[in-house]
Amino acid sequence: MTTDLKEKAPLGRVIVITSGKGGVGKTTSSAAISAGLAKQGFKTVVIDFDVGLRNLDMTMGCERRVVFDFINVIQGDARLKQALIRDKRLDTLSILPTSQTRDKNALTKEGVEKVLDELKQEFDYIICDSPAGIEHGAQMAMHFADEAVVVTNPEVSSVRDSDRVLGLLSSQTKRAETKDSEPVKAQVLITRHDPVRVESGEMMTVEDVLEILAVPLLGVIPESQAILKASNTGTPVVLDQPSVAGRAYEDAVSRLVGNDVEMRIEGERRPGLLHRIFGRAS
Amino acid sequence: MSIFSFARRPRRPKSAETAKNRLQILLAHERSGGGGKQPDYLPMLQRDIVEAIRKHVAIKETDVDIRMERGDEMSSLEINIELPGATTP
Secondary structure, X not given: OHXXXXXXXXXXXXXXXXXXXXXXXXXXXXXXXXXXXXXXXXXXXXXXXXXXXXOHHHHHOOHHHOOOOHHHHXXXXXXXXXXXXXXXXXXXXXXXXXXXXXXXXXXXXXXXXXXXXXXXXXXXXXXXXOOOOOOHHXXXXXXXXOEXXXXXXXOHHHHHHHHHHXXXXXXXXXXXXXXXXOOOEEEEEEEEEOHHHHXXXXXXXXXXXXXXXXXXXXXXXXXXXXXXXXXXXXXXXXXXXXXXXXXXXXXXXXXHOOOOOOOOOOOOOOOOHHHHHHOOOO | OXXXXXXXXXXXXXXXXXXXXXXXXXXXXXHHOXXXXXXXXXXXXXXXXXXXXXXXXXXXXXXXXEEEEOOOOOOXXXXXXXXOOOOOO
């Protein structure tokens, strides 16, 4: 039986994590989602497409182990196996870092496709962490995607940019250009959601955002102190100590792989006055 | 909060300290390479190693494996070369 499992062909599903706007949580989400998938036993690789501004390696905590990168592989200076960094916490998880020295033009469509095709032979999920913006790097990250996770903050410019990106996903990708192929399956992931501010009418509701973007909801990640703490130590938030944000990402990952998980919108309990004065125990 | 903040200073959250250390180590490496140019000698180094060994033994490009571990005091470069067995010259 076990040999059957081992011989099963990998899913080879390419998912882009994108947003248009910067700073909304693409890399945090890429790290959390890829670690979440790997934790569920899926062979997962996460690729940094932000050429010249490498940061996924820090978020994943493997910055000291980068030898070769995505661009070295594209240009034939290193083999894919050499550039892949195996995560020390999960053996189902690998990271493909990008170059810190080249520019985004080093990403060629043919090169990216070749690397993705090779990864599809081995991995169930290939997570593409897109750079901000809608230029070449972002286009390369989304071009070969089967699915897209559009990371959105409940805030006007983020929602506007997400809408723009959704337009590009349905027109500028390989799936959009290929006749008779299914469109890229896009879902929105709302991050930095603050139920207290939604309650007081200061922040758009999840329903407001969905009504405007008109795409399915993958999950709602609450604004949480756990995010900064996890990034400080280079730990994807789902591998750190339990937190509302970590739980919300795990739920989103379950939905991503096709499970029906009830949407719960949690908020982080704000520390009481005494806690704030005397500091928390942990 | 501000009147109590002095008392909390020494017990700074550990993760912030970790963040600072990680950045210091990483940036020291990136800056020393002149604008972060340092890791690019590795593909050339690999090519040179393969060439040097080829003078004596027949190996393939894919028989060389280079890993690096950067530290604050020192970094280590681990190079594994798979030599052909007796049956596969």
